[in-house]
Amino acid sequence: MFILNMFKSLLGSLGLYKKNAKILFLGLDNAGKTTLLRRLKDDRMVQHDPTLHPHAEELVLGNVRFKAFDLGGHQAVRKTWKNYFPTVDGIIYLVDSADSQRLKESRDELEQILNTAELAKVPIVILGNKIDKPGAVPEEELRQALGINVKQQINNKNIKEIDGRPVDVFMCSVANRVGYAEGFRWLSQFLN
Numbered sequence: 001m002f003i004l005n006m007f008k009s010l011l012g013s014l015g016l017y018k019k020n021a022k023i024l025f026l027g028l029d030n031a032g033k034t035t036l037l038r039r040l041k042d043d044r045m046v047q048h049d050p051t052l053h054p055h056a057e058e059l060v061l062g063n064v065r066f067k068a069f070d071l072g073g074h075q076a077v078r079k080t081w082k083n084y085f086p087t088v089d090g091i092i093y094l095v096d097s098a099d100s101q102r103l104k105e106s107r108d109e110l111e112q113i114l115n116t117a118e119l120a121k122v123p124i125v126i127l128g129n130k131i132d133k134p135g136a137v138p139e140e141e142l143r144q145a146l147g148i149n150v151k152q153q154i155n156n157k158n159i160k161e162i163d164g165r166p167v168d169v170f171m172c173s174v175a176n177r178v179g180y181a182e183g184f185r186w187l188s189q190f191l192n
């Protein structure tokens with residue numbers, strides 16, 4: 001415990017241990033936001049009712065401690081997302097990559113986020129979830145469907161951006177525990 005605390009304070013003094021970075025989990029209903037939060041919190045996969053009331057959890061991943069806000073994705077509650085935009089440090093945007101019927105709807109919501117002036121500098125991780133399901137679209141197709149391929153540029157640090165804001169796509173399966181850790185690792189470089 002002593003060693004752990006020393007380690008933490010060392011990271012803290014290096015500025016690598018950011019306390020309470022505020023991360024939002026956004027995306028359409030059924031994308032897997034609550035499932036991901038549970039997975040990160042206690043490594044469980046449980047069925048949840050659709051989220052009506054936002055809830056937050058403190059998480060530590062790698063050397064970043066953050067507070068994750070899981071917001072409901074149903075259309076009626078999407079309008080409450082903006083209440084969480086002030087002081088946000090990063091966005092995890094989940095997409096059900098096996099639900100090709102709703103990719104357009106997901107693109108529209110993502111576009112609104114990209115066009116929100118308040119979020120202009122906030123890095124966005126797009127998680128193409130549920131790749132374990134038959135019919136999940138591959139990354140390239142997801143990028144096309146979300147319309148981010150055409151807009152992305154690579155900056156001089158080799159980071160993909162849209163309008164000067166880091167945005168990248170990571171395919172994952174929360175069910176099978178693959179892919180999302182890379183997304184969080186990528187995000188953590190912007191949270192120091």
Ligand SMILES: Nc1nc2c(ncn2[C@@H]2O[C@H](COP(=O)(O)OP(=O)(O)OP(=O)(O)O)[C@@H](O)[C@H]2O)c(=O)[nH]1
Pocket residue numbers: 027028029030031032033034035036046047048049050051052071072073074129130131132133172173174175176
């Ligand atoms: N096959 C598969 N199913 C998944 C995966 N991740 C989540 N699910 C399922 O997708 C469904 C919706 O998951 P939730 O986490 O409740 O979705 P949500 O984004 O929180 O939805 P709202 O709260 O309505 O916004 C559940 O039945 C999950 O078990 C995955 O990686 N693979």
Ligand SMILES: [Mg+2]
Pocket residue numbers: 033034035048049050051070071072073
């Ligand atoms: Mg939910």
